[in-house]
Amino acid sequence: MMSYIWLQTADGSIQQVEQEVAMFCPSICHEIQTGMGSSKNCAISLPSQVNPAMLSLILDYCRFHQVRGHSNKEHKSFDEKFVRMDTKTLCELTSAADSLQLKPLVDLTSCALARMIEGKTPEEIRETFHLPDDLTEEEKLEPLRNISDDPRIRLLNRLYARKRKELKERDRSKNVEVEEELVDERSVDDLLLFINGGNGASKDVRASKSKKKNRKRKDQQNCAPSNCTDKESNVLNSMRHNAKAHSHFLPNFGDALKLHIEDDRFAPEGDFDDGVDDPVLREEIDREVEDFARRLNSDWPERMQEILSLGQERKRAPMSTDWNGSLRTYARLDLVQK
């Protein structure tokens, strides 16, 4: 004797369903136990996600699975055939099954959805599921996203990052108040670099330092920003390139020393706040410092001897026994001579 229960779907229509089949759904089972569904008047009302089409699919699933006699293989092949439906129906079915707490069916449909996502490109996935392409270009290429290994994204990311930096520099140049804090920041950066031995951080610090230097010069000179920007950014770029080249020349003495040479390029600028206003002269000084650094890097051991011997002659400059101190002194004095 087959007993039936009554189910009411969201659109109001009422159906009669074999009790055994319907009991396979935990939430319906629960309702039956509280006495509902025995007649048309007290039909069990199903959640809104379950429309008649979904209900019939779910009942098909339950009808097969509640029979005990099937082998694992039969279950598997039924499941595989069952999930062959269009994407829209699959999503609706997942939602409906979830609302009825029918976990095995939710797992099955989730697996099918996962299979549709894995290995596909974002465009393909968007097309399959009609997803809106509503992230801005920048959001898409933010480093956040970059933990996957897609080389195209990485390359575009780098280009965008560079462009963004340039834009930001231009913006910040209009901001006068930020300046004072920068001096302090720089020394913190120095410290960090020194502590960390300059691994990897060097590039960023160099870039930020060049930014700050750029800013300072502009503020002091108040010249037409556009011209200065071009020249300075060129200089900055060339310096950056040189710095990179230098990294090859100092295998033994470690990054820390190399950075201190670069620091010294900047340090004089900070100290000679009062002195050099003329942009052209500034550039000259920059180039000379560059030259100096290059020379220093290329014949390091001999240079060290020179520095040591020179250092001993100068009495007024404070001499510290470590390399860094002597180097800084030498750089400063060299510039003063010029």
Add this chain to the structure above:
Amino acid sequence: MDNVLGRDMISDLPLSIIETILTKLSIGDAVRTSILSSKWRYRWATLTQLVFDDKCVSLSNDSANAENNLVKFVTRFLFLHDGPIHQFALSTSFSHSSPDIDQWLLFLSRKDIKELILELGEGEWFRAPSCLFSCRKLTRLELVRCELDPPLSFKGFLCLRYLNLQQVLVAPDVIESLISSCPLLESLTLSYFDSLALTVRAPNLKYLILEGEFKDIILENTPLLVAISVAMYMTDDIAEHFEQSSSCNFDKFLGGVPCLERLIGHIYFTKYLSIGNDLGIIPITYSHLKIIELYQVSFEDMKEVLVVLRLIVSSPNLQELQISGSSNASVAIEAPDLDFWEKECPSDYTLNRLKTVKMTDMSGVPHEMGFIKFLLGKSPMLDIMSITPSVYVTSGKLNMLIELVRFRRASAQAEIVFIQDQV
């Protein structure tokens, strides 16, 4: 056409379903969904089950580079992750530089991690940092190729249910105290340990799997054990130790497991049990023991034969029996006690539930045949007895068959299947 009219159906599914879907993808694919649309941007970041392996990052030929990529990927992922992490599994063939993994473990210990699985590569074994021992909520711990050295203040993983240590370097007393300090431990697996004398005290333990060179295994307090699988390897010192041992290993091992349902012994297990075994009063009946599998039993060694007998006689509800022999009988040996089986077993004893018997690697040694005869005579419900001769037996097969055919069968429906070698 459909693109314009179609509605986005998937992004509005409940979060739990989205998480289920993302969990079924590889972790690299899951992260890539962040680029799909604004709703998907951070869905991956709240995943609670993280499974990393060498396939996460694109394979490159340079192994140092690939290792580096994997480290970067995991570090960035953890840094951008938001919310609790329940499971962290890392399986890689690289042996990573410790600082990265130490930092990941520190991060995870702060996220109430529940399941931790670390499988690292050959090379210098990873030394587990002390923050591993401060993961209070751990319920599952699996380590492969690590070094464990818990701090003195370590009081145990109070929630740990499943422990699996494979090729882990740890002091013997540390292992014992680790096991006994995890009160909820249900499943313990120890593989490839060297020369360990192990005493297991685990009141909730149900499943025990041991593999390695063990000098001694004492199950002191394991009343709830349901399944045991032991593979004991032999070395020279262990062999010596066996010879000098005086206590009864059978009692030490199987003396306190009344709920046992399944017993599997490989290699030298039966030999281990045979030491110090006297068939006197049998203290325990394993009334739940349904399946016995003993491999490499030497039927020429009377002591091992005694062990088999004792097990059979103590398991009235046995359903399935599988035994593989390890005799090398190129010469027919005169066995001293051929009706040993009938003598030592109570005459009214029957194995009423025994349905399946599988004897493999049989060489036709007298006691093997005697045992088969005994089983056939005592199993009224037997369905199948399958016998596979050892590959070394060439001419003896016919003799075996001749003997087999003579044996009386207590079960009318018993089938005897003699399996020829399938070339």
